[in-house]
Structures are given as C-alpha cells and as structure tokens.
Amino acid sequence: AQSVTQLDSQVPVFEEAPVELRCNYSSSVSVYLFWYVQYPNQGLQLLLKYLSGSTLVESINGFEAEFNKSQTSFHLRKPSVHISDTAEYFCAVSKRSNDYKLSFGAGTTVTVRA
Amino acid sequence: NAGVTQTPKFRILKIGQSMTLQCTQDMNHNYMYWYRQDPGMGLKLIYYSVGAGITDKGEVPNGYNVSRSTTEDFPLRLELAAPSQTSVYFCAISGGNTIYFGEGSWLTVV
Structure with a gap:
C-alpha cells in the first residue's frame, strides 16, 4: 500500500513571497505522484503530476514540483504567490497501474496575506 | 470538473x-x-470500478454499496x-493519465 505525509498542515505566507509545501510518500512499488488544489467549497483540481521522465514538473500557473526518488519526496514550490493561491493543497500517490487509485495526504492550507 | 456530474450537492x-x-x-x-473527505484527513477511497x-x-467501504450497470453511471x-x-x-x-473529480456532495447525518 502507498501512503502520503504532508509535513505542514498550515502555511501562512505574504503575497509575492515564495512558498514550499512538503510531501513525502511511502511505497514498496513504483508510483505516480500528484498535487491537487481545492478552493473553498469546490472540488479538486489537478495542479501537476509526475508519471515518468523529467523529475521536475511544472503547472501553467507557476507551481513546480520535483520528484526525488531517493528521499521519496514530491515537494511543491512557487517562487511568488498571489492572494488567489489561498487554498488547500493535497499531495497524492498511486502505484503505477491503470487504475489510478489515489492515496491522499491530509492537506496543507495555504493562506496568502497582503 | 468537466464531464463528471454529482447529485445532490447538499x-x-x-x-x-x-x-x-x-x-x-460523459467522457x-x-x-x-x-472518495470521502473528512476535515484534516484528506480523501479516502470508498469504492471503485474498472x-x-x-x-x-x-x-473505507463499510456502510456503503455501489453498482455499475453502465459506463456512464456509478x-x-x-x-x-x-x-x-x-x-x-x-x-x-x-482516463488518459488524468483523474477528474466532480464538484462534491455535502452530506450531513443528524
């Protein structure tokens, strides 16, 4: 089975400052990794995913995450946040198969202040 | 969330x-x-269908049942x-290495 630990439950940050959300996973098999964002009272939206290839993956809105196999991590970063980035962020993992059964971390709430 | 419709919302x-x-x-x-989402605990898988x-x-399947008589409905x-x-x-x-979520259904049992 796979499991995910998000090391920070709450991250307050000032606008235009950088942010890093930490995610570690545990698995005995190869995995796919995902970051999702959830805005208040809404569903989950995919931010980015690592399936194979380059270990650095980027999203269209400035986030990036790096897969580190030796440290079993998939930390999410953004060099300069906006007020609109206030949301909850979930790291998720699935084993490498077609069924994509996801195991989620507990989530990190990011609050961006002016 | 395009393509996945959940009802009711509340x-x-x-x-x-x-x-x-x-x-x-419709995809x-x-x-x-x-999945179910509880505060501070992320999402947990209840049932799935291939x-x-x-x-x-x-x-976490206990207390729930599912059926899948068509491709469209679950x-x-x-x-x-x-x-x-x-x-x-x-x-x-x-599908296509991407997972799409619906908007969610908020359920309260009193």
Missing part, C-alpha cells in the same frame, strides 16, 4: 435513512471512483445512515 439525512449519491460521466472512461459490471472495495448508496458518514463525497473518473 443533503441532510436522519440517522437510519437511506439515500443514493449519483455520479454520471466514456472505464475507471470511476468514490468498467461496467465490475466494482471493488477501497479503503451511484453510491448509503443504506442506514450514521453520523460517522457525515462527510463530503467526491466522484472521480480516470
């Missing part, structure tokens, strides 16, 4: 009542899932609602 149930959460997709994907007629248990049934089933429920589908 529902209050009394203990012991039953209800069905509906999930419909013709084989894989469908039901195609019409095939379902299997996830991490309803989740609560037979005897309990306060512990107060949660937000998400239906999801996967």
